[in-house]
Amino acid sequence: MPELYAPEMFQILAPDGTVNKPELVPDMETVEKLYRQMVRVRFFDDRLASLAKQNKMGTYALFGGQEASQVGSAMALKPGDYIAPMYRSTGACIAFGWEPRLAIMYWRGHPEGWRIPDHLNMLPIIIDIGAQFPHAAGVAMGLKMQGKPNVAMSWIGEGGTSQGDFHAGVNWAAATDSPAVFIIENNGWAISVPRAVQSKVDYLMRRADGYGIPGYLVDGNDVLAVHHIASKAVEDARAGKGASLIEQMTYRIRPHTTGDDPKAYRTEDEANDYITNKAPIDRVRKFMTDQKVWDEDREAALKLEVETEFAASLEAADNAPTPDPRALLEYAMVNPAPHLLRQREILEQRIKAVEHA
Amino acid sequence: MPELYAPEMFQILAPDGTVNKPELVPDMETVEKLYRQMVRVRFFDDRLASLAKQNKMGTYALFGGQEASQVGSAMALKPGDYIAPMYRSTGACIAFGWEPRLAIMYWRGHPEGWRIPDHLNMLPIIIDIGAQFPHAAGVAMGLKMQGKPNVAMSWIGEGGTSQGDFHAGVNWAAATDSPAVFIIENNGWAISVPRAVQSKVDYLMRRADGYGIPGYLVDGNDVLAVHHIASKAVEDARAGKGASLIEQMTYRIRPHTTGDDPKAYRTEDEANDYITNKAPIDRVRKFMTDQKVWDEDREAALKLEVETEFAASLEAADNAPTPDPRALLEYAMVNPAPHLLRQREILEQRIKAVEHA
Amino acid sequence: MTLAAERPTTESTTKVMTMAAALTDALDLALERDDKVVMYGEDVGVMGGVFRITTGLQGKHGKARIFDTPLTEEGIIGTAVGMCAVGYKPVVELQFGGFMYAGLDQIISHVSRYRYRSRGRWNTPMVIRFPYGGGLNLLEQHHDSPEAYLTHTPGIKVVIPSSAYDAKGLMLAAIEDPDPVVFFENIKLYRSLKEEVPTGYYTVPLGKARKVLEGDDVTIITWGAMVQTSLEAAKAAQQAGIGIDLLDLRTVSPLDLDAILESVEKTGRVVIVHEAGLTSGFGGEIAALIAEHALFSLEAPIVRVAHFDTMHSAFNPINHFSRPEPTHVADAIKKVLSS
Amino acid sequence: MTLAAERPTTESTTKVMTMAAALTDALDLALERDDKVVMYGEDVGVMGGVFRITTGLQGKHGKARIFDTPLTEEGIIGTAVGMCAVGYKPVVELQFGGFMYAGLDQIISHVSRYRYRSRGRWNTPMVIRFPYGGGLNLLEQHHDSPEAYLTHTPGIKVVIPSSAYDAKGLMLAAIEDPDPVVFFENIKLYRSLKEEVPTGYYTVPLGKARKVLEGDDVTIITWGAMVQTSLEAAKAAQQAGIGIDLLDLRTVSPLDLDAILESVEKTGRVVIVHEAGLTSGFGGEIAALIAEHALFSLEAPIVRVAHFDTMHSAFNPINHFSRPEPTHVADAIKKVLSS
Ligand SMILES: Cc1ncc(C[n+]2csc(CCOP(=O)(O)OP(=O)(O)O)c2C)c(N)n1
Ligand SMILES: Cc1ncc(C[n+]2csc(CCOP(=O)(O)OP(=O)(O)O)c2C)c(N)n1
Ligand SMILES: [Mg+2]
Numbered sequence A, B: 001m002p003e004l005y006a007p008e009m010f011q012i013l014a015p016d017g018t019v020n021k022p023e024l025v026p027d028m029e030t031v032e033k034l035y036r037q038m039v040r041v042r043f044f045d046d047r048l049a050s051l052a053k054q055n056k057m058g059t060y061a062l063f064g065g066q067e068a069s070q071v072g073s074a075m076a077l078k079p080g081d082y083i084a085p086m087y088r089s090t091g092a093c094i095a096f097g098w099e100p101r102l103a104i105m106y107w108r109g110h111p112e113g114w115r116i117p118d119h120l121n122m123l124p125i126i127i128d129i130g131a132q133f134p135h136a137a138g139v140a141m142g143l144k145m146q147g148k149p150n151v152a153m154s155w156i157g158e159g160g161t162s163q164g165d166f167h168a169g170v171n172w173a174a175a176t177d178s179p180a181v182f183i184i185e186n187n188g189w190a191i192s193v194p195r196a197v198q199s200k201v202d203y204l205m206r207r208a209d210g211y212g213i214p215g216y217l218v219d220g221n222d223v224l225a226v227h228h229i230a231s232k233a234v235e236d237a238r239a240g241k242g243a244s245l246i247e248q249m250t251y252r253i254r255p256h257t258t259g260d261d262p263k264a265y266r267t268e269d270e271a272n273d274y275i276t277n278k279a280p281i282d283r284v285r286k287f288m289t290d291q292k293v294w295d296e297d298r299e300a301a302l303k304l305e306v307e308t309e310f311a312a313s314l315e316a317a318d319n320a321p322t323p324d325p326r327a328l329l330e331y332a333m334v335n336p337a338p339h340l341l342r343q344r345e346i347l348e349q350r351i352k353a354v355e356h357a
Numbered sequence C, D: 001m002t003l004a005a006e007r008p009t010t011e012s013t014t015k016v017m018t019m020a021a022a023l024t025d026a027l028d029l030a031l032e033r034d035d036k037v038v039m040y041g042e043d044v045g046v047m048g049g050v051f052r053i054t055t056g057l058q059g060k061h062g063k064a065r066i067f068d069t070p071l072t073e074e075g076i077i078g079t080a081v082g083m084c085a086v087g088y089k090p091v092v093e094l095q096f097g098g099f100m101y102a103g104l105d106q107i108i109s110h111v112s113r114y115r116y117r118s119r120g121r122w123n124t125p126m127v128i129r130f131p132y133g134g135g136l137n138l139l140e141q142h143h144d145s146p147e148a149y150l151t152h153t154p155g156i157k158v159v160i161p162s163s164a165y166d167a168k169g170l171m172l173a174a175i176e177d178p179d180p181v182v183f184f185e186n187i188k189l190y191r192s193l194k195e196e197v198p199t200g201y202y203t204v205p206l207g208k209a210r211k212v213l214e215g216d217d218v219t220i221i222t223w224g225a226m227v228q229t230s231l232e233a234a235k236a237a238q239q240a241g242i243g244i245d246l247l248d249l250r251t252v253s254p255l256d257l258d259a260i261l262e263s264v265e266k267t268g269r270v271v272i273v274h275e276a277g278l279t280s281g282f283g284g285e286i287a288a289l290i291a292e293h294a295l296f297s298l299e300a301p302i303v304r305v306a307h308f309d310t311m312h313s314a315f316n317p318i319n320h321f322s323r324p325e326p327t328h329v330a331d332a333i334k335k336v337l338s339s
């Protein structure tokens, strides 16, 4: 057997903010947009982490540390494109246009947070790992059949690549030449299980070869690299060149969810190393500062802006009306079957009983 | 991205019986063994095809044309090894030691044909495509944990490679470095669906790279090539080197099952081409004849031998006692639950009613 | 509940059809009528399916409307969820009901929940159709009757016709329906029965049982191939002077509870017949509903006739001792009358 | 049926344990006792599982006996089938009951059938264990109660304990049992209840219900967390002078029908409570069996209290309107007494 080629990790901006591939740096407007979005979603994540500590959230899957990976990919999309997110994709969803207010309500289990706005081509957040890939493949196949110049993008953790649905979804989109961009967010861990347990292969993007589609290995902490490759995959898909598989190397600096304690399985050093050496936001700020397009005033203004936005979102979420229990039986079917109508009666009785109590 | 390497199809014996890699031809005793086994199982398949036409079989999945692929791989195994067969693996099962009498009874739906003999490490024949791969991975993991020098071998069609279980099974064995040999019998068709519909990749064995294990592309009609590569994969597995994935290029010359009519989806020319140019048995006979270790007398003696064996197997199967309906509730549980005991009573009543009718 | 007689009369032309032909006809009409309808699965395109239900449709409607796919049930169902999100109405085929299990996760976790989970933003108006049921001596898993896995799964409808007329009308109703529908096609009934079927477009409403026989003594509740099995036993009983109300549910979800209760209130004696295994089969739910809503009408314990609690075996020569046969239904009628 | 009082007295030492601790203890003892027992799944090794049920076991018994695996339920269950074939007794964990669906195909098609299909040559004496049930405001699918998918699947046993004592004894019995067992561990009960549990090895037999309360007026049949929910309602009823026979099934398959019938014959009034969705839930099967075997003992229609027929929603603030609560059981008691 011939030797395997060694994939190189694609990087534009090194951790210290220096540029590897100057010819691939986009215009500074784009860089700033990516930066602002990263700061915005990361602030969201920071705040939800602390709200959770105050018991003001339900279980929430934190994405802090993965902001470049999520923002860089989601911002490669245009109106008319679709996303099929997983539980850790909140950053991508917000970058794609999901209102932070709704995201907060979603993670509190408020039914109005679960209602996906009509204008947003965001499929429901998937909890059971892997299932989102066949959905994305189906969306992509449908877009192709309609001749639309749009794509479907979906994310999965490196742990999720062991699931059957990962395979079924990527292979389907590949076989049907459908415009899907599949992203493996390799954050090193599946809860407590390290990457090495999932597979013997060094890089999961090698699987692309086995599906006959392009595979990319990307520094997932370099938002310029992520955005560049995601944009290439998206544009190829739009141009009728079919699906791609991207592996973005990143890291989850936080617990798996607000209910998890990483001390049970990894050292704090590991996270600290990431925060010190690979933090995705810092390197862009350094780069922009070096380029003299960013300074402390702008930073302060941005901070104020995201704080203000978040405060308003939180306030709106806090002030959302207590959900009506009738939501429990809404949308169960379009034309509810008789057994659901009987259950509606029971629900009305229970509501009445509480009101009278 | 670097270019993909182009896998070469491994072949020892060309279709015309000439040798490509003389240094890899095994001793003539082995060649003859493989040949005899191919003739034996192919005769079995021929006879079952005609018994089916006379309505003397249940639905049967013919394997004619794939005798090199099945015999060459199964005969790489030793006592203590396990096989996880699929519906088309009857040739492999017989080569592995399954009595033809039992195989006939199995395909007639006789419960005694379903009983797998205690000495035979053959897992049940799997009908739902793909499920056998996780089973084989589990067997292999167990063998490794026990420190046994044995392996698990399993087969799947090229269509089956699209299933989630294909992925879950191969990746598991790879990740756990378990002694499993996974064989894709690429016979070109999944019933009416051609290979190209299943996947965009040219060769399915490319997937091996994505699991971090060796992959092989083999002329599945060349029993020496199949046996050589399967033996290598088996020996590597025994030696603690983990799993492999082999793609054997072959062809199903017959209908998918005794209930299928291939005219609905492919030309007869295609099958004829195979029979004329790639027939696995012919090329070995030519080779052995050229080597002067085979002649018409031996061929006639072998033919008589396999006919005699089959006739005896068929007679024994024909004479098997009519199954006892009580078999329907045997083995449902080791310690039957009360509901099964109630059903046994009902069964006894039904048996009595028929006896008294 | 619709009586067999209450069939649309607006249709002038009818044709004698098998259930297989009636289904082909329905799929053909659906493809013609609604360009959002697309069909796919294993072998449905070029070959027209292993039971040839989609024969000729690719030739007529083209590969963009009906096509073969990779061999993966989780893929077929999972992609159908995505196809719905871009406005299609996929009508996908699984090759047999026994292979539904490989895609069951997508049905339970997504097809059934997508609308609820997105609060109406994403719908899944697909139809998942497959052959099911015993009696043809095919291989293991080709004979399963997996409806109870689906009736326990909220948010989906489950249709199981027993005649050519119903099969066509229910299929068209299922494709029209905005909720996801799983459509069971009995392999034994595909070609064993023929009847007059209108050649035009018509629907049979989901959720309405059909009264096959009218009688006062015993109610038999059943669906699919078991309608024929029960009918044989019922006719014999009728000849012996026993009046049988034979209800063909046609859709097990939604369930026509009104029709069931009306009959039970009249007869007081109930036999439920299904091809699936007994325990936790859908017959249990029906019996429970009767015990809740019509308990005091019952004059005898409810008797269920069902497959034994084992896999639908491939022991061809003896399977009929387990799978319900007319004699087993006859025994049940006797039993329910004897107490 | 075993009364709570009838507990083994041979054990001299007991300890106050939560159900979580009792389960850890059982798994520890099983690993010690039988070297064919191995445990694996997602996060069970280093971390000891998301609910920490296997905490400390890898440290004590080594990585060869309990280890983390790739993230695939079909792989975990499918490989366990193969492990059985080489003589192991795998005790595998799925992270939540709602993720069982991804491995359900392997359970329905293989775990349940392997013995039958090979006529005794290959057995599957594994245990598949997972947390399940509502009430903790976790994410969607983390609260499902999927027992009815399993009770309809022949060849497997289904255990759902409600107390620390039972959890330990049933787990050890499940591991000993030569048939495959699916073992449900209620997430709310893991740490909410404590009781004296023997520190040594003991088993609680599969298939025997436990009488939690004894009374003459109403039978409540339930399992898992709903035992506590029902108990609250039952105690209130008892204070109001209503006698409640409260049956904790402990194993829904095999079902202790004798215990059910004995109670129903005494009370004539039945309430069935389960956390899973109503339609085709296991309550239906129980009601059907009562309507078959004890019809004439019934003095009132059977009432089922269950989750609505929707996904177990993640609408935290309002879920208690759907998931059975003591008030709902109290309503049912009233209802069953009023007819
Ligand atoms: C089908 C399924 N099985 C198990 C789980 C439980 N679970 C939640 S997160 C997780 C680890 C996922 O790791 P990875 O795919 O790497 O994604 P990450 O959480 O790191 O983003 C597991 C096992 C699940 N959500 N879905
Ligand atoms: C899970 C599952 N889905 C569908 C089928 C129906 N089916 C039987 S054979 C077949 C084609 C299989 O093709 P391939 O995997 O190439 O194997 P071959 O029959 O060519 O040996 C299909 C779709 C099945 N047996 N199992
Ligand atoms: Mg991860």
Ligand SMILES: [Mg+2]
Binding pocket: B157, B158, B159, B185, B186, B187, B188, B189, B190, B191
């Ligand atoms: Mg094939």
